[in-house]
Amino acid sequence: MPPKANMRPPAKPRNAFASLKRIFSYMYGFKLHMTFAVIGIILSAAAGVVGTNMLKPIIDNIDDALKTGDWDKDAFIGLLVVLSAVYAMGAVSTFVYQRVMMKVSTTTLMRIRNDLFDKMESLPVRFFDKHTHGELMSLYTNDTDAIREMLSNSVAQFISSAVTIAGVLISMIILSWRLTILVIVMFFLMIKIVGFIGSHSSKGFIAQQKALGTVNGYIEEMIDGQKVVKVFCREDKADEEFDILNEQLCQAATKANTFANVLMPIMNNLSYLHYAATAIIGGIMAVKGIGGMTVGTVVAYLQLTRSFSHPITQVSQQLNSVLTALAGAERIFNVIDEQPESDDGYVTLVNADITPDGTITEAPRRTGRWAWRHPHKADGTVTYTEVHGNVEFDDVYFGYEPEKTVLNGITLYAHAGQKIAFVGSTGAGKTTITNLINRFYDVPDGKIRYDGININKIKKDDLRRSQSIVLQDTHLFTGTVMENIRYGKLDATDEEVYAAAKLANADTFIRHLENGYDTMLTADGANLSQGQRQLLAIARAAVADPPVLILDEATSSIDTRTEALIEKGMDSLMEGRTVFVIAHRLSTVRNSNAIMVLEHGKIIERGCHSELIAQHGKYYQLYTGMFELS
C-alpha cells in the first residue's frame, strides 16, 4: 500500500475570509436567531455606553440642587428609573444573546462534525491508506474545539467591541474633532502593534498546533501499541522520544503564549500614554482657547479615551483564537472537499419476484431473491437480471501505486454457487483480488463483470450489499454482541441473529458471556479472544445472507477443532453462494470447485484439488509441505 503522506500543514489559514464565510454558512436556519443575537449584543454594549453617559446628568442634577438649594427630586428619580431601565435591558440582552449564541454555536459545531463524518464515510479506502488515524482524529478534537472557542467567545466579543468603539468614537467626534485626530493616529499605532505582535504570535500558534499534532500522533500510536511496548520493555525509550517531542511542543507553546500574554499590557499602557498626550494637548488647547475648547470638554474627552482602548485590547486578545480556529476550519474543509468515492453506478439491487418461467418483476418487500435493475439510457427501458453471483475477471492488471503492479493479467470465472479458493504466499495478491470484487479499489471498465454486468456500472452500495466479507483483521464495534451480528442485516430478527450465531458456532460462547447476547463489546471487542471475534465476524456475514461471500483468512485464529465444528455450518452457509476463500490452511480450501495458485500477481495453477495434486506443481508442494513432518 502507498506510504502515508503528511497532510497536516498548511496550518496557516490561507483563505481566512473564505473559511469564515463557510463556517457561517453552517448557521443556516438560524437567521432569526442570529438577528436576535446581534441585536442583543448591540443592545448590551449600548446599555453600557449609555449607562455611563447617563451618570453625568444625574450628578449635574445633584450639583444643581447644591448650587440652587432647590432639588428637583422628581427629575432625579426619573433619571434613576431610566438608568435602571437601560441597565435592566442591558442585562436581559446579555442573557438573551449568550443563550442564543450558545444554541447556534453548539448546533453549528454539531453540523460541522456531522458533515465531516459523512464525508469521511464516503471517502475511498485509498484515502485512509494515505492519512494516519491521529491526523484524522485531531480534526474532530483539536480543530473543532478551536472553532467552538471562536464561535462561543470571539464572535460576540468582536461585535460588542465594534459597537463600543463606534459609540465612543462618535461621542469623541462630537466633543472635538481636532482631538479625535490624535485618537485616530493612536488607533493606527495600536493596529500596527497588534498586527506586528499578532503576526508573530500567530506564527507561534501555528508552530504550536503543529507540534501539538505531532505529540498527539505519537501519544495515539504509543498508547494504541502499549502492549507491544511493554513486551519489549520499550517504556524508557518511549519516554525518551516522547520527552523530545514534548519539549518541542513546550518551547513552541511558550513562545506563542508569551506574545499573546504581552499584548495586553502593551495595549493597556499604550492607552495611558495616549491619555497623557491627550491631557497635555487638550490642556494647551483649552488654555489657548483653540477651537473653542473648554476645560469641561477636555475632562469629558479624557474620560472617553479611557473607554476607547479597552475594546481594542479585547479584540486583539481574541485574534489568536480566531486564527487558530480558521486554520483548523481550513483543515476540516480540506477533508470535506476531498473527492468522494466515485460512484457512477446506476444498476441497482432490488427485491424480485421471479415466476417459474423466469419473468422478473420488482417486489416492494423482501422476497429472498434479488435482481439487478438495469436502466438503459439509450432507449429508456429497464431490464432485470437475476442476481446469481457470477463473477468474471478479464485480464485484470492492478497496482495500488501506478508504478507497482500487484496483479498481472488475472482472468477467472466464478459461476454461481461455486467455491473458488486463492492460495499462495503472502503478498501474492490474493487479498487484492477480493478488494477489486467489492470495488474498494477500481479497475478500468469492463474488466470485471458481475452477473454479466460491468461492475463499474453497479451502484457501489448495492454491489457491496450483495456480498459479505469476513476479513482476517476482525473489527467489531462498540455495542452489544447482538448489535454487532445484526450489523450484517439491520432488520434481522433476534431469531435470525441466534441462527447465524449457531451457524458460526458462536452461540455457546456468547451465552457464556456476562450478559449473553446483550454483553457490551468495547474497544474493538477487547474482551474477546481473537478466535471468538472471528466467529462473530462469520455470524455477522451469515446474517447478511448475500449471494457472494468472501472469506479472507476468516478462520485463521479459530482452532481447527472448532473449525471442524463450524464446518457444517460453513458448508450450509456457502451452499448456493459464490464463495471466494483465502486461506493458508489448505484443509479449508480442499473442497473448493476451483483453486487458484497465485504467485507475484499471476495465476500459475488452477484446477480442483485432485487435479492440482495430480499436476505435482506448486500446490502439490504446498500441500505435502503441510504434512512433511508427519
Next chain:
Amino acid sequence: MYRTIFSNVGQYRKQAILTPITIIGEVIMEVTIPLVMAHIIDDGVSRGRIGYVAGLGGLMVVMALFSLAFGALAGRFSAVAGMGFAKNLRSAMFRKVQSFSFANVDKFSTASLTTRLTTDVTNIQNAFMMFIRMAFRSPIMLICATIMAVRTNARLSLVFLAAIPLLGGAVFFIISKAHPRFRKMLTQYDDMNAKVQENLIGIRVVKAFAREDYEKKRFKDNTDSVRRAQFMAEKLVILTMPIMQLVMYGSIVAIMWFGGNMAVDGDIKTGELSSFIMYVSQILISLMMLSMLFIMFVISRASMQRVAEVLEEEPSIKDNETAETMPQDGSISFRNVSFSYYNDMANLALDHIDLDIRSGETIGIIGGTGSSKSTLVQLIPRLYEATEGTVTVGGHDVKEYSLDTLRSQVAMVLQKNVLFSGTIRDNLRWGNEKATDEEIIAACKSACAHDFVVSFPDGYDTDLGQGGVNVSGGQKQRLCIARALLKKPRIIILDDSTSAVDTATDSSIRAAFRRDLADTTTIIIAQRITSVMDADRIIVMDNGKITDIGTHDELMQKSSIYREVYDSQQKGADE
C-alpha cells in the same frame, strides 16, 4: 487530587511564583495611575496649569513604562510556567501509562487514555495559566478598590454588603450545578471520539457491509448527545455574565439613589460620588473575574479528575525495580496457578494450573478458541499477575525479577501485534537497540523475513507507515517474530504468531528455530497440529485447564481432543 496534579509544576515553580509577584507590581501601577489621572484633571487641566499637566504626564509615562515592564514579565513568566506545567503533566501521565500493566490499560481503554493525555491536559494548562495570572490580580484590585471606597465613604460602602453575598451565592450555585454536567459532557466526548476511532480502524468493514449511512446515523446520535450535554453545561456558565451585570448595575443605581440623597444633605461631595462609582465597577469587575476564575477552575476540574485518575492509578503489577535477580536458565513452572480477568475466583480463566517446563524445551500448546492459551503464556513475562499461585521462571518467582530483566529474557510475540511508524530497521531495533546489521539480518533469516525485506526497493529502510500498513499480514507477523528474536531471550513465546504465514514458510521458520535457538525455551501456541507436532511436549488446553500433556504420539493415544484436532486437519491429506 490537586496535590497529584500541581506537584507537576516542578522546576517551573519559580516562574509560577514570579508571575503573581510581577502582576502585583502591575496592579499597583494600574491602581495608582488613575490617581495621577485625577490629579491631571482636577489640579492641572481644570486650572489650566500646563506645566503641572506636563509634569504629571511625564510621571504617568514613566509609570506606564514600569507597568509595561511588569506586565510583559508576567506574560513571559506565566507562559513559561503554564506550558512547562503542561509539559510535565503530559510527561508524568505518559510515564505512568508506561508503568501500567495490561490490566490497567484494559481498564481505561486506549481511546480514553489518549483523550486524557491530549484534550484534558490542554484544558488544565489553560486554566492554570489563567489562574496564576488572575488569582492575585483580582483580589488585589478588589482590596485596593475596597479600601479606596471605604475611605471615600464608609456608609455608602454598605451597599456592597448586599451585593457581594448575592453575587457569591449565585456563583456558588452555578459552580455546584455545572461540575457534574461538564463531567457528563466529557464522557459524551469520549464516546464520540471512540466512534470516530473505530470507524477509522474498521473502515473496510463499514464499506464492505455498505453501512456508511448506518454509521452516519449513529454518529449523528453521538454528536447530538455532545451538543445537548454541552448546551446543558454551558447554559449555566453563561448565566454568570448577566447576573454579574444585574448586581453591578443594581449597585450603581442604589449608590446613585443613596449617594444622591446624601449629597443633597451635604454628607458626600459629588466628585466623591463619581469616584465611588468608579470603585464600584472596579470591585465588581474583580469579583466577576474571580468568579470566572472559579468557573474555569470547575470546568477544568472535570479534566483534572480524569488526569488524576490516571496519575493515581496503581499499576496492578508492582515492579521490583531494583531486584538484581537473574534467571539461572530458561525453565518455567506454574504452581497451582489460577487467574481471573475480573479478580473473581468464581469466574476463572485459568483454573489451578500446575506445569513444569525444562530449559531449552520446545512446548506446543493446542486448545479450542477461548480455552485460555494466551492467558496462560501472558503470565510468564508477568503481563498479567496470577490471581492465585506462583509462576516461576529460571528458578525464581517472576515477582522477584525487575520487569525489565524478566521481559528481556522472555520474548513474546503477541497474537494481536503492532508495528510502528518508521523503517523496518527501526522496528526491528525494538528488540535490541544496539543490534548490528548482521544480527538484524540473522534474526530476519530465522524468521524467514529476510527474503521479502530485501525484495523491497528500500530493503531494511522501507518505511512501514503507521501500524505497518505497507506490509501484508504474513509479512507483519514474520517481522514481529524477527523483532522478538533480536532480544536473544532465554524463553520465546509465539502466540499464534504464524497464522497468516503459509505452511511452507511456517515450517521453515520452525526449522530455523531448531537450528538457531536450540538452547532457547520455545513455547508455540498454534492452531495447526503441524506447527506443534514436532515439539518436545504438547499441552492440550480446554476451558482454562490442562487436559493432557505429552508428545504427539502419546497424545494421539490418550487425548481425544488432540485426536479430533488432528483428524480435522488430517482429513484431505489422506485422500
